[in-house]
Amino acid sequence: MxxxxxxxxxxxxxxxxxxxxxxxxxxxxxxxLPASKPRELWTAEEARGAQVFQQNCARCHYPTTTRGLRGPGLQALTKIKAMPSGAPPTDERMTQTILHGRLMMPATPLSDAQLHDLLAYLHTL
Ligand code: HEC
Known part of the structure; x- marks a missing residue:
């Protein structure tokens, strides 16, 4: 049995x-939210963008959660319909926010190449 x-x-x-x-x-x-692209699948430009993020954004934003730090968490930023402000997460709007700042967020001066890599990285979140 x-x-x-x-x-x-x-x-x-x-x-x-x-x-x-x-x-x-x-x-x-x-x-x-949809999962972020795993680090081991990042392209060279996405990996460089991650470094730009570490240096310029990480002290205020968590990349892999929506939990706020000094600014909102940016998980799935480009896959959601609207960013916390209500604006659509287009490259144009993100560029505007990054280069010129927004309310409590300071402007971040970046070279064209850094900005290009950073946007590629933001699309992996
Ligand atoms: C000193 C802190 C700080 C730094 C550094 C910073 N941010 Fe922010 N960020 C904020 C705050 C605060 C907000 C919320 C602004 C608001 O009230 O709309 C914000 C908002 C945002 C938003 C949402 C905008 C919207 O329309 O809702 C994005 C995207 C963003 N930041 C990306 C970045 C990126 C990318 C970097 C690096 C280049 C960065 N931030 C650097 C503090 C910061």
Whole structure:
């Protein structure tokens, strides 16, 4: 009897875990934003942009969560319909915000190349 019931209960358990996993993923999926592009898949320009972000933005913005630091978290910034201000997350609007600042956010002077790389990085978030 034991030799039958053990595999059977194991199989049941596997099904239960699989179901629970699917359910958890479905529930999480309702609330969570699209995932950021993993670091190991970054292109050279995205990796350079990440450095520009570290040097100029990271003290005020978390890149991988929407939780605020001194400014709003920027997870999925370019995949959402509107940025916290309500403006669409277009490259033009982001460039404007970065180069000229916005309310409590200071202007960040960047070269064209730095800005280009930074925008590429922001699209990975
Ligand atoms: C000294 C802190 C600080 C730094 C440095 C900073 N920000 Fe901000 N950022 C803020 C604050 C505060 C806001 C919210 C402004 C507001 O009230 O609309 C903001 C807002 C934003 C927004 C949202 C704009 C909108 O329309 O809602 C983006 C995108 C952004 N910052 C990107 C960046 C990037 C990229 C950098 C680096 C080049 C950067 N920030 C550097 C503080 C900062």
């Amino acid at each position: 034991r030799s039958f019931s053990l595999p059977a209960s194991l199989a049941l358990c596997t099904v239960a875990i699989a179901l629970a996993g699917t359910l958890a993923a479905a529930i999480a999926g309702c609330r969570s």
